[in-house]
Amino acid sequence: MAVTQIDTNQGEYFNYDSHCIITHVSGDTTTAIDFHAKEINFDYSVVSNDENTPSQNTVTIYNMTKTAFNTISIGDKVQINTGPANIYGMIVIGYISSIVPQASNQDDAVVITFIEGQSYADIDKLKVTNTVTYGKNDDKEKDVTSNVSFNAGTYASTIISTIASQAGISLAGVNLGNNKCYTNGYSADEKPIDVINAVATDCNSRMYYRPTGLYVDSINAPDPYTAAIVIGTVDYGPIEKDAQLNANSGDNGGNTYTMNGFDDPRLYAGCPVFVKTNSLWGLHRVKQVTHSHTQTTYTMEVEVYA
Numbered sequence: 001m002a003v004t005q006i007d008t009n010q011g012e013y014f015n016y017d018s019h020c021i022i023t024h025v026s027g028d029t030t031t032a033i034d035f036h037a038k039e040i041n042f043d044y045s046v047v048s049n050d051e052n053t054p055s056q057n058t059v060t061i062y063n064m065t066k067t068a069f070n071t072i073s074i075g076d077k078v079q080i081n082t083g084p085a086n087i088y089g090m091i092v093i094g095y096i097s098s099i100v101p102q103a104s105n106q107d108d109a110v111v112i113t114f115i116e117g118q119s120y121a122d123i124d125k126l127k128v129t130n131t132v133t134y135g136k137n138d139d140k141e142k143d144v145t146s147n148v149s150f151n152a153g154t155y156a157s158t159i160i161s162t163i164a165s166q167a168g169i170s171l172a173g174v175n176l177g178n179n180k181c182y183t184n185g186y187s188a189d190e191k192p193i194d195v196i197n198a199v200a201t202d203c204n205s206r207m208y209y210r211p212t213g214l215y216v217d218s219i220n221a222p223d224p225y226t227a228a229i230v231i232g233t234v235d236y237g238p239i240e241k242d243a244q245l246n247a248n249s250g251d252n253g254g255n256t257y258t259m260n261g262f263d264d265p266r267l268y269a270g271c272p273v274f275v276k277t278n279s280l281w282g283l284h285r286v287k288q289v290t291h292s293h294t295q296t297t298y299t300m301e302v303e304v305y306a
Contacts, residue, residue, distance in 0.1 A: 012084040012085065012086055012087075013084055013262040013264075014084060015084055015085065016037075016082065016083060016084055016263070016293075016298045017036075017037060017038065017082070017083070017084075017085070017088065018036075018037035018042075018044075018080065018081065018082040018083075018293060018298075019034055019035065019036055019037070019080070019081045019082075020034075020035040020037075020042055020044070020059055020061065020078065020079075020080050021033070021034050021035070021078070021079045021080075021081070022035070022072050022076050022077070022078055022096075022112075023076060023077040023079075024071050024072055024073060024076045025076075031071055033068050033071060033072065035061055035064075035068075037293075040061065040062065040063065040064070041061075041062040041063070041295065042059055042060060042061040042062060042293075043059070043060045043292075043293055043294045043295065044057070044058065044059040044060070044080055044291070044292070044293050045057060045058050045290065045291075045292050046080060046091050046092045046290070046291040046292075047116075047288065047289075047290050047291075048091075048092070048116070048209070048210065048211065048267075048268040048269045048286075048288065048289050048290075048291075049208065049269050049287065049288035049289075050206055050208040050217075050269040050270055050287055050288070051208060052197045052206060052207045052208060054094070054115050054116040054117045054119060054209050055115075055116045055209070056097070056113060056114075056115055056116075057092060057094060057113070057114055057115075057116060058111060058112065058113050058114075059078065059080065059111075059112050059114070060109050060110070060111050060112070061109070061110050061112065062108070062109050063108055064108070064110050069101070069110060072096065072099065072112075073096070073099070074096050074097065074098070074099065075095055075096060076095065076096045077093065077094075077095055077096075078092070078093070078094050078095065078096060078112065078114045079092070079093045080092050081265075082263070082265050082291070082293065082298070083263070083264070083265035083266075083298075087264060087265060087266055088265065089265045089266060090211055090265070091211055091265045091268070091291050092116055092211055092291075093116075093117065093211060094114040094115050094116045094117060095114055095115055095118070095119070096112055096113070096114045097113050097114060097115050098111075098112070098113040099111075099112055099113075100112075100113075116209050117209040117213065117214055118170065118214070120167070120169050120192065120193040120214075121191070121193060123167050123168070123169070123191060123192050123193065124191060125147060125188070125189070125190065125191055125192070126147070126148040126163065126166055126167060126188060126192055127145050127146065127147060127148070128145070128146060128147075128148055129143050129144070129145045130143070130144055130146070131143055131144075132144050147187055147188055147189050148162075148163070148166070148187075148188040149185060149186065149187045149188065150162075150182065150185055150186045150187075150188075151185050152182070152183055152184055152185040153181060153182070153183065153185075154181070154182050154185065154186060155179050155180070155181050155182075156176060156179050156180045156181075156182070156199050156200075156202060156203050157174065157176060157179050159182070159186055159188075159195070159199050160174060160196050160199055160200070160216065161174075163188060163192050163195050163196055164192070164196060166192070167192035167193075169192055169193060169196065169214070170213060170214065171196075171213070171214055171215065171216060172210070172212055172213030172214060172215055173213075173215045173216070173217070174215070174216045175205070175215075175216065175217050175218050176200070176203040176204075176205050176216065176218060177203050177204030177205045177218035177219055177220060178203050178204055179203065180199075180202050180203050186199075196216065200216045204218065204219055204220065205217055205218050205219060206219055208269055208270065209269075210268050210269060210270060211268055215270070217270055228271075228272040228273060228274045228283055229264070229266050229267065229271065229272075229273050229274070230273070230274045230276060231261070231264060231267065231273045231274070231275055231276075231302065248303070255305075255306040256287050256303050256304060256305055256306060257280055257284075257303070257304055257306060258301060258302070258303045259275075259277070259280075259301075259302050259304075260299065260300070260301050260302075261299070261300060261302070262298065262299065262300070263291050263292070263293070263298040263299055263300040264300060265291065267286055267289045267300065267302060268286065268289060269286055269287065269288060269289065270285065270286060271285075271286050272284070272285055272286075273285075273286055273302070273304060275304065284304035284305055284306070285304060285305045286302060286303070286304055287303045287304060287305055288302075288303040289301070289302045289303070
């Protein structure tokens with residue numbers, strides 16, 4: 001795996017700060033509520049992985065004001081920014097799927113579940129309507145509705161861009177492992193998001209969410225949109241040099257390694273990282289990272305491909 005640059009900007013890994021911003025839209029009015037970790041306690045668990053479905057995440061906010069609680073609702077946008085000062089950044093944008101208040105003797109907590117990114121699962125199959133003639137002398141006409149289809153010789157990149165455009169699916173980037181040519185044509189018989197995922201799979205690529213949007217990316221190539229980040233050093237870093245790495249065997253026969261350390265908000269699924277520990281050394285690709293914050297503790301669990 002080759003990259004043009006290694007990002008050597010090491011995090012401080014202390015003096016963390018966090019903001020959870022919930023944006024509510026009602027008619028022409030937009031209300032953004034900024035929960036600041038230094039002013040109100042909240043915990044979160046945020047997952048970024050390279051699966052083709054958006055991850056489910058939670059943020060638990062303690063002692064929320066009644067005004068704030070009455071303002072937020074299902075479908076509101078959630079954004080979490082976190083990290084030490086020199087690598088502070090956004091780790092997730094999503095939309096609320098449930099709000100559950102939980103009362104206790106000490107604190108009133110509101111558990112908010114939100115789905116990563118913009119979901120497109122509810123968009124139905126794309127259809128086209130054509131007028132055809134029939135009858136003994138082709139003197140009659142009728143409208144026939146069918147699935148969107150592509151002619152023989154159409155390339156995968158054309159199918160993906162066309163389906164995304166017609167369905168209103170925003171793709172932040174497309175980097176196919178190989179641009180397959182469908183010599184017999186292609187019929188889009190599934191929902192648009194499933195068509196894009198199926199075509200990506202045919203091209204040795206995967207569709208998944210990053211904090212900045214929905215991507216189609218090559219499985220084997222490193223993330224083409226960023227430099228590699230050093231996540232461990234023999235001296236000091238988010239991963240200790242003597243960290244215990246767990247080897248995992250994937251369903252597809254591929255192996256991964258899991259490690260834990262201080263949270264680094266720059267990490268997300270698909271990004272290349274240069275691991276420097278006594279057990280593992282070299283450039284690897286992130287399969288999944290879980291960013292966690294509990295009271296004053298900021299940690300991450302990182303799974304990388306071998």
